[in-house]
Amino acid sequence: MSQPYRHYEVASQLVEKAATAMQLDPQVKELLREPIRTLTVQVPVKMDNGTVKVFQGFRCQHNDVLGPFKGGIRFHPEADEDEVKALAALMTYKCALVGLPFGGAKGGVLCDPSELSQGELERLSRGFIRAIASIIGPDKDIPAPDMNTNAKIMGWFVDEFAHVQGTYQRGVVTGKPIVLGGSAGRTEATGRGVMYVIRQAAAAFGLELEGATVAIQGFGNVGNYAAKFLHDEGCKVIAVADIFGGVYNPTGIDPYELKDHEQKTGSVREFPGTKPISSQELFAVKCDILIPAALGNQITARNAQDMRCKWIVEAANGPTSPEADEILQRNGILVIPDILANAGGVTVSYFEWVQNNYNYFWSEDEVNQRLEKVMADAFQEVYKTYSEGKGTTLRIAAYMVALERLAAAMKARGWVSGN
Numbered sequence: 249m250s251q252p253y254r255h256y257e258v259a260s261q262l263v264e265k266a267a268t269a270m271q272l273d274p275q276v277k278e279l280l281r282e283p284i285r286t287l288t289v290q291v292p293v294k295m296d297n298g299t300v301k302v303f304q305g306f307r308c309q310h311n312d313v314l315g316p317f318k319g320g321i322r323f324h325p326e327a328d329e330d331e332v333k334a335l336a337a338l339m340t341y342k343c344a345l346v347g348l349p350f351g352g353a354k355g356g357v358l359c360d361p362s363e364l365s366q367g368e369l370e371r372l373s374r375g376f377i378r379a380i381a382s383i384i385g386p387d388k389d390i391p392a393p394d395m396n397t398n399a400k401i402m403g404w405f406v407d408e409f410a411h412v413q414g415t416y417q418r419g420v421v422t423g424k425p426i427v428l429g430g431s432a433g434r435t436e437a438t439g440r441g442v443m444y445v446i447r448q449a450a451a452a453f454g455l456e457l458e459g460a461t462v463a464i465q466g467f468g469n470v471g472n473y474a475a476k477f478l479h480d481e482g483c484k485v486i487a488v489a490d491i492f493g494g495v496y497n498p499t500g501i502d503p504y505e506l507k508d509h510e511q512k513t514g515s516v517r518e519f520p521g522t523k524p525i526s527s528q529e530l531f532a533v534k535c536d537i538l539i540p541a542a543l544g545n546q547i548t549a550r551n552a553q554d555m556r557c558k559w560i561v562e563a564a565n566g567p568t569s570p571e572a573d574e575i576l577q578r579n580g581i582l583v584i585p586d587i588l589a590n591a592g593g594v595t596v597s598y599f600e601w602v603q604n605n606y607n608y609f610w611s612e613d614e615v616n617q618r619l620e621k622v623m624a625d626a627f628q629e630v631y632k633t634y635s636e637g638k639g640t641t642l643r644i645a646a647y648m649v650a651l652e653r654l655a656a657a658m659k660a661r662g663w664v665s666g667n
């Protein structure tokens with residue numbers, strides 16, 4: 249049997265690599281080594297058949313030197329403590345990299361949402377928020393959507409928190425429905441951010457986006473919008489896969505029509521005019537840009553060698569194993585790392601929180617313009633560190649930029665000694 253993937257250990261190794269490359273103050277490294285706290289909760293839910301089922305959940309708060317903890321909550325059968333810890337750490341580095349005044353957190357509930365009725369899902373969502381209510385709040389820790397959670401669930405979260413606290417505080421959660429103070433453009437933000445980063449990278453590394461071929465694993469909230477925005481940029485989406493299977497057409501697939509088909513049938517499979525392919529075959533498709541936009545640990549030593557793309561743009565969190573990373577680097581495949589590529593979601597979450605704080609709302613154009621600036625600035629900083637030869641890969645360069653900011657904040661707050 250294969251060993252379970254050690255998410256937190258892998259995340260820590262990356263930090264170690266970047267820390268060594270930049271000779272990071274060992275005190276800073278020590279403070280980032282383990283999350284500040286992880287709360288484990290048991291959530292009893294009355295099921296529709298009258299029985300009670302207990303679900304286990306976690307909220308991990310990794311580091312808050314830059315501001316209140318921030319990060320999504322995922323509902324997934326594999327969202328165990330180790331994965332949630334690793335994802336919380338990723339949020340610390342992601343927020344630091346793009347310059348948001350937030351720390352990093354993540355939540356997870358071990359469940360299979362496809363097996364729950366709407367009523368069960370609502371009771372589970374409300375129960376989880378009650379269970380973690382004492383450690384969250386608009387200035388403490390602000391949850392958001394992640395895998396299998398969405399605006400509807402955020403609406404239940406914010407309502408349940410209001411019941412617990414006795415006051416309605418909309419800034420406790422981001423990714424809410426617009427009517428509850430959600431931000432215009434939040435749903436599309438991660439996919440849109442992926443496109444903005446690709447725009448920057450295309451200019452920096454000389455790739456013509458008009459006609460550039462794209463393959464995407466995952467057609468959920470992130471993959472679907474990334475496909476649409478890249479299509480709008482003139483790219484040709486040639487392969488898409490979801491958990492049920494994939495479709496391929498070297499002359500291009502219209503992602504808008506594909507979404508309609510997926511909504512009608514429940515999957516991208518059997519989209520007219522395409523050939524069926526598996527997720528693994530999708531990874532080996534010859535293309536310019538390969539976008540993993542699903543689960544973590546998908547690109548591994550087993551399939552990295554077969555990849556024939558020019559770039560991998562990590563729309564998912566942690567899709568590439570360290571062994572695969574080395575193979576890709578050797579084979580000259582450029583990897584735009586998760587903490588940069590998918591930071592658009594948390595960036596618009598930040599905009600939502602700002603709008604909630606002053607109860608004044610921006611237009612979608614305003615949100616998108618600000619998002620493009622944040623993504624472009626972050627890319628340029630990473631690119632500078634990389635092209636000056638400080639970071640050997642864009643991933644290491646991104647971690648170096650993030651660690652620099654975290655170290656400066658720790659010094660300024662007096663958490664570590666030094667001037």
Ligand code: GLU
Nearest residue numbers: 319320392394593594597
């Ligand atoms: N779950 C998203 C992420 O991994 C967004 C988090 C947020 O908006 O706080 O970046």
